[in-house]
Amino acid sequence: MLKNVLLITNPVAGKGHGEKYAQKLKNVLEDYHQSKVEIKITEEEFDATKWSKNATKEGFDTVICLGGDGTVSETVNGIIEAQDKPVFGFVPMGTVNDLGRALGYKMNVEKAIEDFKTVSIDKLDVGKVNDRIxxxxxxxxxxxxxxxxxxxxxxxxxxxxxxxxxxxxxxxxxxxxxxxxxxxxxxxxxxxxxxxxxxxxxxxxxxxxxxxxxxxxxxxxxxxxxxxxxxxxxxxxxxxxxxxxxxxxxxxxxxxxxxxxxxxxxxxxxxxxxxxxxxxxxxxxxxxxxxxxxxxxxxx
Structure with missing residues (x-):
């Protein structure tokens, strides 16, 4: 966990500051967990799904996304499809952020990033409706x-x-x-x-x-x-x-x-x-x- 981390960020999230926040999280992970971190910036729909599905094949043990519910959902869809699933985390940057609230994540982006100084792992349910997660x-x-x-x-x-x-x-x-x-x-x-x-x-x-x-x-x-x-x-x-x-x-x-x-x-x-x-x-x-x-x- 957190040895090799893939950060996926939606550049328009956080009122257009997605890349800036990804860099701040990268700094926290490097300073507090000595993580090796790569940032990928989404450009097209389902980029997050493709990257998270292939993450472990590319050597990442953890995938963290920054964005709203759409980015989070795409990332989870990729992780579910992966044969060897990476650990999942995210920084809530949407309008409602229900999953973030349920997990106890801070709704303030800066504070949510600071909280990555201390982490633990739990299990998470996902749902399937017809053929969709x-x-x-x-x-x-x-x-x-x-x-x-x-x-x-x-x-x-x-x-x-x-x-x-x-x-x-x-x-x-x-x-x-x-x-x-x-x-x-x-x-x-x-x-x-x-x-x-x-x-x-x-x-x-x-x-x-x-x-x-x-x-x-x-x-x-x-x-x-x-x-x-x-x-x-x-x-x-x-x-x-x-x-x-x-x-x-x-x-x-x-x-x-x-x-x-x-x-x-x-x-x-x-x-x-x-x-x-x-x-x-x-x-x-x-x-x-x-x-x-x-x-x-x-x-x-």
Whole structure:
């Protein structure tokens, strides 16, 4: 660990300071861990996936990426595909950074880099939806669809508030989808909802109490869905989330290792996977428990 480190950085992340922050992290790793460090700067989509997949073949024992959820997701996808998997770490530089929050990473970039002075290793779950890996959340419904249209410039200017603003647009509609959720034991539940998500950790959309009790390496996914599709049902569900009510009357919850989600009336329903466009229903979701080694930074 940390003997030979590949740093992958998105140059536009951190308000265009991705390369500068990568150099700062390189200095920390060299000074505190005597690491040999190489920096690679992404230019095209899936560069991070290609480089992390081949990292151990090129002699790297650790891959650390700097960027938002897209860069993190690409890097993890490459590590999962690798036969000999390197240790994974990252510096959160996105808008929400759910995985970083769950792992206890600092949300301030400078502080997050400083925390690499002290590191340990833990295990991390990842999810698989159809043939695609995800690290944070799968979401569907009008609210999730609206958030997918959030402008990248607005995200840089307003942060998570940009998502809130766009989500409110869908909040006042009566649109919802009828879906069937099937658990690993075959039990099926039909529900009409304007928001359903499956998360891997306790942090969803930057809200760290959205899924009480969830852990990043417990081998489970956590499904939540608003029961109903009207503004009042959304308000009631939101109040129950705010009170961390596990026995919520207005939220359907299910934790499991596998889920199937399908449209009851064969309606075309799109999904949001880690903030990007995902596959249409039906979905086959599986949690790959403790699939990779992850760096935990800072004093324990």
């Amino acid at each position: 995800f690290i944070n959340v799968i979401a569907l419904g009008p609210i999730a669809e609206e958030v997918m249209t959030t402008d990248s410039d607005d995200k840089n200017r307003f942060g998570a508030l940009a998502y809130v603003r766009d989500g409110v647009k869908a909040f006042f509609t009566d649109k919802g989808y009828e879906v069937r959720v099937t658990a690993s034991d075959g039990a099926a539940t039909d529900i009409k909802t304007n928001l359903l998500f499956v998360g891997l950790t306790n942090s969803i959309g930057g809200v760290e109490f959205m899924v009480p009790g969830a852990s990043y390496n417990d081998g489970k996914g956590y499904l939540s869905a608003i029961k109903g599709h009207t503004p009042i049902s959304t308000i009631r569900a939101g109040l129950e989330v705010g009170l961390s009510n596990l026995d919520a009357d207005n939220i359907f919850r299910l934790s499991d290792k596998k889920f199937k989600i399908e449209s009851i009336n064969n309606e075309s329903i799109t999904t949001n996977v880690d903030g990007d466009n995902g596959p249409e229903l039906p979905l086959e979701i599986e949690i790959l428990g403790q699939a990779i080694d992850v760096l935990i930074t800072g004093e324990s």
